[in-house]
Amino acid sequence: MPQPIRIKDHERDARLVRKRVVVGAVAIVSLIGVLIARLYFLQVIQYDYHSTLSENNRVHVQPIPPSRGLIYDRNGVIIADNRPSFSLTMTRERSGKDWLQLLDVIVEVLALSPDDRRLFEKRMRQGRRPFEPVPILFELSEEQIALIAVNQFRLPGVEVIAQLVRHYPQGEHFAHSVGYVGRINEAELKKLDPINYSGTHHIGKTGIERFYEPELHGSVGYEEVETNARGRISRVLKRTDPQPGKDIHLSMDIGLQQAAEAALAGKRGAIVALDPANGDVLAMVSLPSFDPNLFVTGIGLSAYAELRDSIDRPLFNRVLRGLYPPGSTIKPAVAAAGLDAGVVTGDTRVFDPGYFQLPNYDHKYRNWNRTGDGWVNLEMAIMRSNDTYFYELAHRLGVDRLGLYLGRFGIGQKVSLDMFEESPGLMPSREWKRARYRQAWYPGETLILGIGQGYMQTTPLQLAQVAALIANKGKWNRPHLAKDIDGVAPQDLVRPPELQLPSPMADIQLRDPKSWQQVSNGMQQVMHGARGTARKVGESAVYRIAGKSGTAQVVAIKQGEKYDRSKVQERHRDHALFIAFAPADNPKIAVAVMIENGESGSGVAAPIVKKVMDAWLLGPDGQLKPEFRSPADVSGKPMSAQP
Known part of the structure; x- marks a missing residue:
């Protein structure tokens, strides 16, 4: 049966449309209101914030x-x-x-x-x-x-x-x-x-x-730049x-530096040359060395491994970080200590049969000259580097006074002004041994300290400073590398408290100032005396040198045995050391040389010292430069021939 046709209700449809229009209009107005509110919030209330962000995105x-x-x-x-x-x-x-x-x-x-x-x-x-x-x-x-x-x-x-x-x-x-x-x-x-x-x-x-x-x-410094969306600079504001x-x-001199390197070429060792008058470091050599340009932009792994693993340690600064027994180079400082303490005088004589024995002990502490030097006084003891005399002197001083005096020479502490890598070395004491080994100090250990052996450890820079102090009669000038920084002396720099330079060291005031000359005379006899240990080097000098050799053991030798180089590996042989200053009556340079496993201070290190001094003191004519001469100089005549 057919369905009846529904008659459309126009009035109802019109009401529905009007409702929808109203709802839509309200929604649109609400959204526009929200948008206007948001725009107001961003552009008015947060104007400062967003304008800053925009500027920062544009300006850097x-x-x-x-x-x-x-x-x-x-x-x-x-x-x-x-x-x-x-x-x-x-x-x-x-x-x-x-x-x-x-x-x-x-x-x-x-x-x-x-x-x-x-x-x-x-x-x-x-x-x-x-x-x-x-x-x-x-x-x-x-x-x-x-x-x-x-x-x-x-x-x-x-x-x-x-x-x-x-x-x-x-x-x-x-x-x-x-x-x-x-x-x-x-x-x-x-x-x-x-x-x-x-x-x-x-x-x-x-x-x-x-x-x-x-x-x-x-x-x-700074610059404000304007950038585009890709971050590229468009202009500088x-x-x-x-x-x-x-x-x-x-303070270093490139000519002297190269001369020192040439003198040390082919050896492992260190050279330090100082001006005693002011502490200027004139030359500082540690060989073998390396090219610092390799490290500026980043050294390759293989190149660094080659330097790091080399048995010759080219990266190691032997001048500042190398620790070596000073050997007999310390004897002039020990002599000055003995004179000032009053335990010896210049005329005090000790009989040397070739060894020294402590009272009530059988152990013999050998002199390097096994046959002995007979009766020796202070000057001869320095000239001959007589161990027996300095065993006796160290025994009379005792370890406490010996440590006190050598500390005043800078042993066991940092001596430089501007070398942060410097090691203080070691000046042993009773307290140090008790803390380190939990043992008492033995009298025999004091004896070997007197000849620069045992626990004592020094750097070549400290030994150069010992020579400079003797040359300067006890006046302290800390060794320094910088002579001036934009015209200002290092000591006058204004630096933050954590970067302050070390304080000055106290001058060494001996009770009798003549003691310095007595020590200097003994060191001059080392070079120019008839029995001096380095007289062969001093014979050709046209100026007078005050020096002292040293040979430091690397491995111990048993009681009664004699050093035989043929039985010792090359890197276990003795170190060769030498300190000196010149001209002796008007010191202008103090030098310390250390050669690892060089064996002979007088035979190996002393000639190198003289080459360094010649390069600094002599002019093209082979004579002392005019600024280094004094009235006592005899031009053209070897100083070893002078009385």
């Missing part, structure tokens, strides 16, 4: 690292400078999400090795500041720069920048004194001023470069120039 403050101060020798010869270099940098925040993949692209473009890839990743993972470009590859070639430019579209956040990089034109000559700079590591980054070191990627690691880092670094680091003039 970039640090301008200062140029590092230069280092010169005393004559103005460049030792450390800065040279332009192109480096590849990467900013992680601008390189996209997968910056590790970007490193793979760099390696591919430049055809680098997997080791380079690992090194890049290590540098990128090191601590840094946001949006700071990190140098990952240094000293780019023109070909590498071109490859980066061609592939720039594949390398977001990667740029080639020009910067100044430290360079050491003298290579190995000053590696252990000037030191080198290297990349800032994470531990250093936490300690450094984050503002002043913004944009700086290198810091002094050793030597002068490290000690005077605050002066050499300078102060950072404002610039504050950095303050460059201060230049340093060293």
Whole structure:
């Protein structure tokens, strides 16, 4: 049956449409109200905040690292400078999400090795500041720069920048004194001023470069730059120039340094030359050495392993860190102690049968001359390096007074002004042995201290200072490498409390000032006396030298046995040492030489000392330079021939 046709209710449909229109209009008005409210909140209430964000996205403050101060020798010869270099940098925040993949692209473009890839990743993972470009590859070639430019579209956040990089034109000559700079590591980054070191990627690691880092670094500058959406700089809005680091003039002389290295060539050892009048370090050699340029932009693993694992230890600073028994070079200081303490005089004589025995003991402490020297006084004891005399002298002094006097000469403490790597060495005492070995001090240990053996450990710098103190009659001048920093003496620098220079040492005041001359006379007889241990070296000198040889045992020899070099491995043979100053009546240079396993202080070390002194004191005519002469000099006549 057909369904009835429904008649459309127009009135109801109209009411429904009107309802929907009203609801829609209300919804639209509400949404517009919300939008207007949001716009009001963002553009009116938070105007300052969002305008700052917008400006920061457009304007960036970039640090301008200062140029590092230069280092010169005393004559103005460049030792450390800065040279332009192109480096590849990467900013992680601008390189996209997968910056590790970007490193793979760099390696591919430049055809680098997997080791380079690992090194890049290590540098990128090191601590840094946001949006700071990190140098990952240094000293780019023109070909590498071109490859980066061609592939720039594949390398977001990667740029080639020009910067100044430290360079050491003298290579190995000053590696252990000037030191080198290297990349800032994470531990250093936490300690450094984050503002002043913004944009700086290198810091002094050793030597002068490290000690005077605050002066050499300078102060950072800034520039406000406008960037586009890709982070590229479109213009510079404002610039504050950095303050460059201060230049340093060293007290060292490159000519004397090279002469000292030539004299020591082929040997493992150290040379220190000082000016007794003011503490200037004239030369400082530790051989073998190394090229500090290798460390500036990052040394390769294989190259570093070769230096680190070398049996000759080229990275080891023998002048400051090498610890050696001083041997007989300490005897002049022991003699000065004995004279001042009153336990001996210049005329006190000791009989030497070739050995010394403590009362009620059978053990014989041998003199190097097994047949003995008979009756010897102080001057002869120094000239002959008579062990028996100094056994007796040390026994009379006792370990407490001996340690007190030698401490005043700098033994067992740091003596330098500006060499942070210096070791204090060791001046043993009763308390030290009790704490170290839980044992009492034995009388025989005092005896061997008197000849520079036993527990005593010294650095070549300390021995040079002993010679300088005797030459200067006890006046203390701390050895220093820097002569002036932008015209200011190191002692006058204004530095933070934690970086203050060491305080001055007290001068050694002997009760009778003539004692210094007595010690000096004995040292002169070493070089110029008829029985002096180094008379063969002194014979050819045109100036008078005061010196003292030393031979330090590396391995012990049993009681009654005699040293036989043929039975001892080369690296177990005795060390050769020598200290000296000259001219004896007007000292201008004090020198200490240490040769590892050199065996003979007089035969091996003394000739090297004379070569160093000749290079400093003599002019082209083979005579003393005019500024080093005194009225007592006899021009053209060997000083050994003078009375």
